[in-house]
C-alpha cells in the first residue's frame with residue numbers, strides 16, 4: 001500500500017485534516033473507480049476537485065500532496081494515500097463492510113488490479129487519440145519543467161521515478177501525438193486482457209463469481225472508457241458486454257460515468273469524425 005511518509009508531503013496542511021478526503025477529477029477513470037467504491041461502501045467523504053484540464057495536478061500545492069501529480073489521492077485522518085488500487089485496498093481493510101474484496105480472493109484480486117494498473121498508460125493513449133480529440137490543452141515545456149522539479153520526488157521515503165515516466169508520455173504526445181503503432185499495440189493489450197475477463201464472466205454474473213467486487217468496479221471503468229473510444233466490447237467480448245450493461249444500470253456506477261451533454265457531444269463528434277475518416281479504433285487497432 002502506498003501511504004506517504006512525512007518527508008514525501010510538502011503541503012503540510014492536509015496532515016491536520018480529519019475524516020476522509022478525496023482529491024479527484026470528474027472524468028478521470030481512476031477517480032471514477034474510487035468514487036464508485038466509496039459509493040458502494042456507503043462512506044461519507046469530502047471531495048477536492050483537481051482540474052486536470054488546467055494542469056492543477058502539477059501545481060506546487062498538489063505536487064506537495066501527491067508527489068506523482070496524479071489523481072486520485074486519499075487523505076484519511078491526515079494520512080495521505082496515493083495510487084487508486086492501493087487506495088481501494090486500504091479502504092477495504094479500514095472499512096471492511098460491505099466486503100468488496102471477498103475473503104480468500106486477496107491474491108487473485110491483486111493480480112487483476114495490477115494488470116489493470118499496468119494498462120493505464122495504454123488507456124490514456126487510446127483516450128487521447130480516440131476520445132478526447134480534438135485536443136485538450138497540452139502540457140507545455142514550461143509545465144513539464146515545473147512537473148519535474150516541484151514535488152518531493154519521493155514516495156514512501158524512497159526516490160521515485162514515476163514523474164519521469166509521466167513527462168515522457170506528455171513529451172511524446174506533444175511531439176508525435178498517438179501514432180497508429182502505439183494505438184494498435186494498446187488496443188491489442190486490451191483485447192487480450194478483456195478476453196481474459198470475458199472468460200471469467202462465462203456463466204457467472206461477476207468477475208469473482210456471485211459477488212460484486214473491487215475487480216468489477218476497476219474493469220467496468222476501463223470497459224467504459226474503451227467504449228467511449230468506440231471499442232467493440234459487445235462484439236468481441238459478449239459476456240463482458242452483458243456484464244457492462246448490468247453494472248451501468250446501478251446508480252452507484254451510473255452517477256459516476258454520467259457526462260455533461262456538451263462533453264458527451266464532443267466525444268461523440270470525435271468518434272463520428274474518426275469513423276468517417278476510416279481512422280476509428282476498430283480500424284487502426286486492427287480489431
Ligand SMILES: N[C@@H](CCC(=O)N[C@@H](CS)C(=O)NCC(=O)O)C(=O)O
Nearest residue numbers: 028029030052070071072083084085
Ligand atoms: N496508477 C495511478 C494512475 C493515476 C493517473 O494516471 N491518473 C490520471 C487520471 S485517470 C491523472 O492524474 N492524469 C494526470 C493528467 O492527466 O495530467 C493510479 O491508479 O492512481
